[in-house]
Amino acid sequence: MRLEQPGTGLFDAVVMPSDTEDAVLTKHRGMLQLITSRFVKNRLAVVGMGVLLTMILAAILAPILIGETAQVHPAIDTHITEALQGASFKHLLGTDDVGRDEFARLLYGARVSMLVGFVSMLVALSVGILLGSLAGYFGGIVDTLLMRVTDAFLAVPLYLILFVISAFFVAGGSDSIRQVILILGLFSWANTARITRGEILALREREFITAARAQGVGNARIIARHILPNAAGALLVNATLLVGGNIITESTLSFFGFGIQPPDASWGNMLASSRDYLTSAPLLVYAPGLAILVAVVSFNLMGDGLRDALDPNTTER
Numbered sequence: 001m002r003l004e005q006p007g008t009g010l011f012d013a014v015v016m017p018s019d020t021e022d023a024v025l026t027k028h029r030g031m032l033q034l035i036t037s038r039f040v041k042n043r044l045a046v047v048g049m050g051v052l053l054t055m056i057l058a059a060i061l062a063p064i065l066i067g068e069t070a071q072v073h074p075a076i077d078t079h080i081t082e083a084l085q086g087a088s089f090k091h092l093l094g095t096d097d098v099g100r101d102e103f104a105r106l107l108y109g110a111r112v113s114m115l116v117g118f119v120s121m122l123v124a125l126s127v128g129i130l131l132g133s134l135a136g137y138f139g140g141i142v143d144t145l146l147m148r149v150t151d152a153f154l155a156v157p158l159y160l161i162l163f164v165i166s167a168f169f170v171a172g173g174s175d176s177i178r179q180v181i182l183i184l185g186l187f188s189w190a191n192t193a194r195i196t197r198g199e200i201l202a203l204r205e206r207e208f209i210t211a212a213r214a215q216g217v218g219n220a221r222i223i224a225r226h227i228l229p230n231a232a233g234a235l236l237v238n239a240t241l242l243v244g245g246n247i248i249t250e251s252t253l254s255f256f257g258f259g260i261q262p263p264d265a266s267w268g269n270m271l272a273s274s275r276d277y278l279t280s281a282p283l284l285v286y287a288p289g290l291a292i293l294v295a296v297v298s299f300n301l302m303g304d305g306l307r308d309a310l311d312p313n314t315t316e317r
Helices: 018-041 043-060 102-138 140-155 158-169 175-186 190-203 207-214 219-255 267-277 283-310
Strands: none
Touching: 018 043, 018 283, 043 102, 043 283, 102 140, 102 175, 102 190, 102 219, 102 267, 102 283, 140 190, 158 175, 158 219, 175 219, 190 219, 207 219, 219 267, 219 283, 267 283
């Protein structure tokens, strides 16, 4: 039978005798309930999560909400005779300069912007966790080399390098979404790497890690099963902030013509195509602009709530 001393993280890596496994599971269930309770008490965080779930659900149900059929696609079909119409029962947010339904484009723009934000976050999180784990756990020359690479990425003017790279590699059509996701993911991992390294430096000399080494547990297993679960709180909060940040970055790239390319709609290129109609058709500008603002603020509110709920220094045990 083996017993490891628990750490102080949220999900301590504990190997216990079989007769206490139920007690450990009960403790973890109690911890999850406590975290949920603390999160629910943060009303702004709950509102942010509710708004995000509503936006995601609306994006998923876009074909139903806009009455899309095999013959009719309001977000793509152009009707020059209906260009720049105001809000009405037929077109809730009016139409753009070529007669496309603005509400339909807003929903499909949500699909693209959310997809880019989430998937690029996963790419950045994967790269950042891998490099940060290696740097923090092994230290020495590995830490020095990886952190200098990280510093270089942090020092580069982000938008300048993204504009240059996007101009060369982002093509039109559906490929533009995949290319933007990859570019954003590969240039937004540096902060995640620093956070991961810091968490591992704080945990790698703890008693339960020393016990795992003494029992012959491999380095990869120690990182994956013992250290990273204890750093999950900080990484989860960072993930929510990454999504919001990447939505803003994608919108900026698309606004200047370096991101998502037509015919795909994103909130950024919707703003770009409507900026000449600020006075004559203000809804074309305000609708995607407000969508970006609400989505990013909601992600930040949810991230703040998760940070408070997952903080082991303030969470009761």
